[in-house]
Amino acid sequence: MSKKTVATLSAADISGKRALVRVDFNVPVDDQGNITDDTRIRAALPTIKDLTQKGAKVILASHFGRPKGVDDKLRLTPVAKRLSELLGQEVVKTDDCIGDEVAAKVAALANGQVLLLENVRFYKEEEKNDPEFAQKLAANADFYVNDAFGTAHRAHASTEGVTKFLSPSVAGYLVEKELQYLQSAIEAPKRPLAAIVGGSKVSSKIGVIETLLEKCDKLIIGGGMIFTFYKARGLNVGKSLVEEDKLELAKSLEAKAKEKGVTFLLPTDIVAADKFAPDADAVTVSIDNIPDGRMGLDIGPDSVKVFQDALADCKTVIWNGPMGVFEFDKFAAGTEAIAHTLADISKTGTTTIIGGGDSVAAVEKVGLADQMSHISTGGGASLELLEGKVLPGIAALDEA
Numbered sequence: 001m002s003k004k005t006v007a008t009l010s011a012a013d014i015s016g017k018r019a020l021v022r023v024d025f026n027v028p029v030d031d032q033g034n035i036t037d038d039t040r041i042r043a044a045l046p047t048i049k050d051l052t053q054k055g056a057k058v059i060l061a062s063h064f065g066r067p068k069g070v071d072d073k074l075r076l077t078p079v080a081k082r083l084s085e086l087l088g089q090e091v092v093k094t095d096d097c098i099g100d101e102v103a104a105k106v107a108a109l110a111n112g113q114v115l116l117l118e119n120v121r122f123y124k125e126e127e128k129n130d131p132e133f134a135q136k137l138a139a140n141a142d143f144y145v146n147d148a149f150g151t152a153h154r155a156h157a158s159t160e161g162v163t164k165f166l167s168p169s170v171a172g173y174l175v176e177k178e179l180q181y182l183q184s185a186i187e188a189p190k191r192p193l194a195a196i197v198g199g200s201k202v203s204s205k206i207g208v209i210e211t212l213l214e215k216c217d218k219l220i221i222g223g224g225m226i227f228t229f230y231k232a233r234g235l236n237v238g239k240s241l242v243e244e245d246k247l248e249l250a251k252s253l254e255a256k257a258k259e260k261g262v263t264f265l266l267p268t269d270i271v272a273a274d275k276f277a278p279d280a281d282a283v284t285v286s287i288d289n290i291p292d293g294r295m296g297l298d299i300g301p302d303s304v305k306v307f308q309d310a311l312a313d314c315k316t317v318i319w320n321g322p323m324g325v326f327e328f329d330k331f332a333a334g335t336e337a338i339a340h341t342l343a344d345i346s347k348t349g350t351t352t353i354i355g356g357g358d359s360v361a362a363v364e365k366v367g368l369a370d371q372m373s374h375i376s377t378g379g380g381a382s383l384e385l386l387e388g389k390v391l392p393g394i395a396a397l398d399e400a
């Protein structure tokens with residue numbers, strides 16, 4: 001990475017200084033507001049601990065959800081509690097992210113103490129990347145660290161705007177690690193390189209499919225988007241999800257794969273349901289035999305076998321998006337089988353990278369997260385990076 005990192009800042013440089021650290025604590029919560037997965041909080045610990053050990057005063061900023069103004073359900077109080085348990089030290093929490101209360105609590109911080117600001121998205125100026133708001137956020141700090149990989153694709157005040165008011169502006173350890181895995185997988189991968197792309201919509205994955213076609217040796221497609229490809233080939237897809245306006249595009253993507261010599265694999269069989277529900281009746285059918293009244297909600301066992309064979313000799317695999325409606329147990333088998341396959345090939349030295357919220361949730365559901373080479377904490381951010389886009393939150397940091 002060509003960006004300056006927190007590792008380059010010594011205790012002599014930062015002891016007693018106030019660090020504004022952007023983290024992505026946008027964690028999933030249940031109906032009661034309990035955190036159901038603290039991965040993103042744990043992922044920020046190396047940067048926070050490094051800064052506190054070097055004697056800095058750590059001021060954490062994050063968004064949480066997509067509030068329209070102040071929303072008590074989207075306060076970061078439960079996150080502060082969880083973070084203080086994980087750090088084994090008290091985390092001071094403020095009720096706002098700018099203003100007098102924040103200034104007073106920051107002024108009272110001792111070296112090595114940690115403070116968490118309230119949800120920065122309570123101000124609409126955050127997402128507008130308003131310079132005055134960015135200046136107010138920056139006013140409480142001496143330097144800036146961005147460790148919010150999951151939010152690096154947003155040009156917001158706390159991810160991009162603040163860098164104009166704080167120096168140095170450096171990357172944290174999580175950002176460094178994410179870039180290292182995702183960029184090297186796409187720019188200098190050990191080959192063969194395979195990408196598995198799933199999820200529901202062709203339209204939301206076109207960018208990544210097109211970019212991956214340029215880089216990959218094998219492209220494996222699953223999830224709801226397969227039916228747009230089948231229909232483009234003239235197959236009957238019953239009531240399955242189809243994006244009618246993307247049929248031509250699907251055709252051209254397949255043609256492009258052929259032209260480039262990329263192995264392009266679609267499932268050979270699917271699990272067809274009579275309705276979109278967890279208790280739907282499910283039958284496995286070959287793709288040229290999808291009954292009229294049914295919808296495909298998972299890939300079938302033959303497809304899993306075909307995909308496994310294709311992945312067996314790969315040295316790098318990137319996976320984004322589930323193979324089926326894995327939230328319903330009856331339609332989770334395809335996604336879970338792919339998760340197991342990746343765990344198996346990881347053991348033989350293949351680099352396996354899981355990017356994106358749903359695929360990560362699926363891998364976690366089957367307890368295989370720690371067997372993958374890298375699990376990205378960024379959904380949209382990892383996709384945009386794989387698409388070759390510039391991430392504004394990274395671009396704004398100081399060059400190394």
Ligand SMILES: Nc1ncnc2c1ncn2[C@@H]1O[C@H](COP(=O)(O)OP(=O)(O)OP(=O)(O)O)[C@@H](O)[C@H]1O
Pocket residue numbers: 198199200201204222223224225241296297298320321322323324325326327355356357358359360379
């Ligand atoms: N055959 C299918 N029919 C309808 N929906 C499907 C099908 N297969 C998968 N899905 C749904 O697709 C959703 C994920 O699709 P989406 O395009 O949003 O991917 P994503 O959230 O971007 O994935 P990721 O976060 O892993 O990148 C899941 O909720 C899953 O239930």
Ligand SMILES: O=C(O)[C@H](O)COP(=O)(O)O
Pocket residue numbers: 024026065066150151154378379380381
């Ligand atoms: O969960 C995410 O992908 C990030 O925290 C970004 O959230 P956003 O899509 O609301 O900007």
